[in-house]
Amino acid sequence: MDLTFAQRFTQEWADAWNAHDLERILTHYTDDVVFASPRIIQWGDDPSGEVRGKDALRAYWSAGLRRLPDLRFTVEDVRASVDTVVINYRNERGQAVSEVLTFRDGLICRGLGAYGPEV
Template identity: 75%
Template structure:
């Protein structure tokens, strides 16, 4: 799937709305069954020595923990970047922290994601 800026901007708007709804099914609907997601927050949240989760069900369990622990979670998109089959959403979380979400697509769905964090404010 080739990504263009118009698609990326529409996707980022929907992505933020889905996260801000706290509706896990809406969030997961964008992912393939075999999605892989990597983030330094995984080990912080789960207490396990892992940096990625594999598969939609594992991602469901991880994100469910995050939504439960962060009832005020809220994302504000600042800008979006594109590559061939990948987009980057630069946003601020509920604490004002700068975060980038790097999402690679296959057949219209996210097959790989990466969360990258800036300093806490």
């Protein structure tokens, strides 16, 4: 994984989210993806804070897009590691968010959303 890949990937990822194109977003994820976020707990989807599998992720994010019709990500920073990309962005409310995305065979197999204070 290199920074050039991470930057290209992040642009496509943010564009897909900002277009609210769920199927385009999901093309980046493995069928057995695990995604963790405090929003999963807050929205009552699963007390573990995890969603497992692409179908479950589709259902979670579909509901999320309905809850947040103004959702928009503004990327501030991108970092690359061995098999991981970290995307720091601001959401539609100006809240700082980090996504930590681990890749396997070119697709995200594990994701983690981490949120800063509400603004």
